Amino acid sequence: MAVFPSTAAAEQAERRTGAGGRGGSGARSGAGAGPGTTGRGSQRIAYLFIAPIAVGFLVFYIWPLLETFWFSFTSFGAFGGNSWVGGENYGRVVQDVTVGKALGNTLLYMVMGLMTLPVAIVLADLMNRRGLRGVPVYRALYFVPFVTLPAAVGLVWNWLYNGDFGMVNEALSWIGVDGRYWVSDPSTAVYAIGLVMIWSHVGYYLIIFTAGIKAIPQEVYEAAEIDGAGPVRRFFRITVPLLSPSIFFASVICVINSLQQFDLIFVMMSPENPALGETQSVVTLFFKWAFDENSQGAAAALAFLLMLLIAALTYLQFRFQKRWVHYA
Amino acid sequence: MPEPAPSPGALSSGAPSPGALSSGAPSPGALSSGAPSPGALSSGAPSPGALAPGDPSSGSAPAPPRGRRPYRFDPGAVATHAVLSLGALVMVFPFLWQLLTAFKTMPEAVRVPPTILPEALNWAAFEKVFTAVPFREMLTNSLLNTAGRTLGQLVFCSLAAYAFARLQFRGKNVLFAVFLSVLMVPPQLLVLPQHEIMQQLGLLNTVPALFLPGMFSAFGTFLLRQFFLALPRELEEAARIDGAGPFRIFWSIMLPLVRPALAALAVITAMWSWNDLLWPLVVNTDPSKAPVSAGLVSLEGQFMTDYPVMMAGSVIASLPMLILYVLLQRHFVQGIALSGSKG
Secondary structure, three states: OOOOOOHHHHHHHHHHHHHHHOOOOOOOOOOOOOOOHHOHHHHHHHHHHHHHHHHHHHHHOOOOOHHHHHOOOEOOOOOEEEOOOOOOOHHHHHHHHHHHHHHHHHHHOOOOHHHHHHHHHHHHHOOOOOOHHHHHHHHHHHHHHHOHHHHHHHHHHHEEEEHOOOOHHHHHHOOOOOOOOOOOOOOOHHHHHHHHHHHHHHHHHHHHHHHHOOOOOOOHHHHHHHHHOOHHHHHHHHHHOHHHHHHHHHHHHHHHHHOOOOOOHHOOOOOOOOOOOHHOOOOHHHHHHHHOOOOOOHHHHHHHHHHOOOOOOOHHHHHHHHHOOOOO | OOOOOOOOHHHHOOOOOOHHHHHHOOHHHHHHHHOOOHHHHHOOOOOOOOOOOOOOOHHOOOOOOOOOOOOOHHHHHHHHHHHHHHHHHHHHHHHHOOOOHOOOHHHHHOOOOEEEOOOOOOOOHHHHHHHHHHHHHHHHHHHHHHHHHHHHHHHHHHHHHHHHHHHOOOHHHHHHHHHHHOOOOOHHHHHHHHHHHHHOOOOOOOOHHHHHHHHOOOOHHHHHHHHHEEEEEEEEHHHHHHHOOOHHHHHHHHHOHHHHHHHHHHHHHHHHHHHOHHHHHHHOOOHHHHOOHHHHHHHHHOOOOOOHHHHHHHHHHHHHHHHHHHHOHHHHHHHHHHOOOOO
16 A cells, blocks of 8 residues: 555646646556557557456455455355355454454554654754755664565564663663563563554655655745744754645555554464463454454454454545645 | 545646656665646656755755854754654664563573573574464465466556546446546455455465466556646647657557556555455465465464564565665655555
């Protein structure tokens, strides 16, 4: 899944190029297009351009989607073949307490994921300081965790969080705080994972916000400075409001991504970890149902529930963006 | 999904300025192309300099030439550096610690209080990684998976993107809407039947199973389409008058012009392919057919508490992407800014 920040811009360009010339722009019918583009032969060529990916989509995406929908109303027999069970799977999803727990955890991951945004905004603002040297170096370093494969990130953090020999406890002991078994303690595990999520995504949002901040005219800041606004005031009165389109985009992406949290949890929580249930997300539960417990029907129903949740939260964000997003 | 927000203007770099993205070394302006300067896209002709680093419209700090600035103590800048360096340390320390641990022996690694440096460069953990799991095969599998998905996307997505942007054919809008809807489906919804299809094709526990579905990307198609749309039509018309056919125009005129987009797409596709975990876990349970991401999981299962071995494994597994990132930083940044999320 992805959201494209600049469809509008490109459509505009499309309209512009189309209008100036022959009017056969992409989105509209081929009415005004030149001789080479409308003939039957060239239509056939266009289908040739599309064909490979269309076949791939049909086989690997569209058909599976329909199939999952069908799965969600069926039960898999022990010897293959599935039988219609109506809404039973959805009933299980709605009633099962582990689903409720996983849903709660997933929303908690989402909230923690959203806390990445303020951190990234502040960092982007700091890096935007006039004449500051070394910014490219900082930016490159902050981005490294995002490039690293989540499986490796999970292992490294498990080592840092290790209750007996980990560096986190060691560092805490310097300031006199008692250590813990962060990832196997049911009361801390989910936050320990959330912190790693934040850590590994800061660099990504930093890139989005840096792009947004660079678009804010320097004169605005200078004018505010002349009027006597301090850095904090400038941050809240200029940076944040003028960055709101970027913040909106980032929060849409962040919600979509953090609701699908899987890799880190899967790697950091070994199957015998006592805190496993406290950290399970909807997607890890889906994986367990689908491939460990052989209840594909219920897993499919759960996946649809997740899609509905994602769609609903994305819709709500778009719905309420007018309240706080300022487009220049 | 509703029409996306015209935010960070990521695609304003869609302006046909081949030079802007592909030009050499990483520079402070790496992101300046993200500035939503309204003019960027409207600029008709390819103007290599339009979005070049240091473009005044990008609002980058108007720093005076480096050497000549007189030294002046600026407490604000010092504080900023302090905060940013501390943050950078938090970002990098886990990797340093990972590397240091990988060279330690087990008793050294669990010493209390911990010692920072290993007593000697001890390669035993690295050797163990390769003997405990078929790590060499896994690296090859990861490489093939990454290459397969990336090449597939470059070819299939650019072909379709060009047709959607520039060719006329019946059913185009409907087809494009279908493509867009594929984009919105979370991957978990597809995994079960995809697994079944692989089973029916007899491809479970083979390398092609790793990359086949990932070769087709709605995201890649959409991204490249945006770039094709931004190219001036006059180029194609001139070529058409000269008698070039659609494929010729696509291959030798249009494709070279979207090279920056192709590079960005290639780099992020490579990253996602290398890092992907869920799909390999589903299709290739045979360790010798699994990629390194899944390899790390089985390493974890075997070594539980032998942290030097696990750290050595994760160093090796993350190194290729890290090297690619260092070499192609600009394309990473560009691709990430354009993409939003995994796809």
